[in-house]
Amino acid sequence: MVSIGYFLSCEEYGPQELVRQARMAEEAGFRRLWISDHFHPWTDAQGHSPFVWSVIGALSQATSLPVGTAVTCPTFRMHPLVVAHAAATAAVQLDGRFTLGVGSGEALNEHVLGQRWPPPGERLEMLEEAVQLIRRLHTGKRTTHRGTYYRVDDARLYTVPEQPVPVSVSAFGPKAVALAARIGDAFCTASPSAELVSRYREAGGGDRTVQGGMKVCWAPTEEEGLEKAHRLWATELLPGQLNATLTRQKDFAAAASLIPREAVGEQIVCGPDAERHRARLRQYADAGFDEVYVHQIGGRQEEFFRVYQDEILPSFHS
Numbered sequence: 001m002v003s004i005g006y007f008l009s010c011e012e013y014g015p016q017e018l019v020r021q022a023r024m025a026e027e028a029g030f031r032r033l034w035i036s037d038h039f040h041p042w043t044d045a046q047g048h049s050p051f052v053w054s055v056i057g058a059l060s061q062a063t064s065l066p067v068g069t070a071v072t073c074p075t076f077r078m079h080p081l082v083v084a085h086a087a088a089t090a091a092v093q094l095d096g097r098f099t100l101g102v103g104s105g106e107a108l109n110e111h112v113l114g115q116r117w118p119p120p121g122e123r124l125e126m127l128e129e130a131v132q133l134i135r136r137l138h139t140g141k142r143t144t145h146r147g148t149y150y151r152v153d154d155a156r157l158y159t160v161p162e163q164p165v166p167v168s169v170s171a172f173g174p175k176a177v178a179l180a181a182r183i184g185d186a187f188c189t190a191s192p193s194a195e196l197v198s199r200y201r202e203a204g205g206g207d208r209t210v211q212g213g214m215k216v217c218w219a220p221t222e223e224e225g226l227e228k229a230h231r232l233w234a235t236e237l238l239p240g241q242l243n244a245t246l247t248r249q250k251d252f253a254a255a256a257s258l259i260p261r262e263a264v265g266e267q268i269v270c271g272p273d274a275e276r277h278r279a280r281l282r283q284y285a286d287a288g289f290d291e292v293y294v295h296q297i298g299g300r301q302e303e304f305f306r307v308y309q310d311e312i313l314p315s316f317h318s
Contacts, residue, residue: 005293008036010049019059022062034069069100084157085137087100088161102169106245131169169183177200178203181203187209188210192286197210210290215268216296218300234257235252238255278312
């Protein structure tokens with residue numbers, strides 16, 4: 001049976017609100033939490049971007065649910081050593097209930113230090129070296145590293161969890177899926193694709209956990225939900241490498257303005273029809289996902305959590 005979690009969106013909400021939503025999610029019966037890790041929101045309309053590691057510290061005191069980042073880029077804006085330090089502390093704070101989700105990043109967040117933005121293949125090579133380095137540092141042993149992309153000189157993490165921090169690798173294309181199968185403890189992606197799940201398992205992922213993210217906009221009417229989803233998250237439908245290569249919020253907004261509202265409605269469940277919400281979750285379950293994280297777009301959190309507690313989660317959680 002698929003396990004349903006809640007997705008805390010740092011792009012839409014400030015730190016206090018994220019902690020409040022985490023509490024409501026646990027009370028409503030969600031079983032785990034994801035939280036995004038961005039320096040910028042995708043568009044100015046989204047409006048927020050708190051430092052995720054500070055929020056995770058607060059979550060550790062506010063909820064008993066497992067928490068994972070979805071996802072952290074450990075290769076540009078933050079050196080793998082710094083990510084290893086942050087993740088180890090988060091795992092200790094959460095008593096081992098923390099998963100480090102990683103990905104190859106987007107220029108939107110990573111260009112801010114003025115570094116060159118390399119092509120996808122090179123970014124995957126950087127991610128592989130970064131994950132190897134993070135795992136070594138999480139042993140608590142002194143580490144010196146002279147790699148292709150990173151250097152560490154005689155470093156040791158003194159606060160480390162009793163068990164290694166699980167690493168979930170985000171992937172959308174064949175090369176990234178193969179990498180996720182090779183270096184990760186779990187695989188995460190954003191669409192209910194049975195093909196991706198099959199490819200991951202055949203590439204060596206075996207029976208490791210597969211996680212999926214899912215956006216919805218519960219609202220009293222489908223029209224209200226669709227308006228919010230299109231205004232705030234039409235960026236989800238941008239084609240090709242645009243999400244990975246654009247650097248400015250106004251360029252994302254301009255590109256997203258070309259996405260038809262109807263297309264957003266086909267990908268994001270909008271409105272109050274509980275059966276449509278259940279049907280989208282079943283798509284993930286039928287595709288072989290083990291965990292699905294639901295992001296409620298655009299407010300109305302109290303109504304969303306009430307509906308999911310009463311009408312949707314009981315269909316999936318026995």
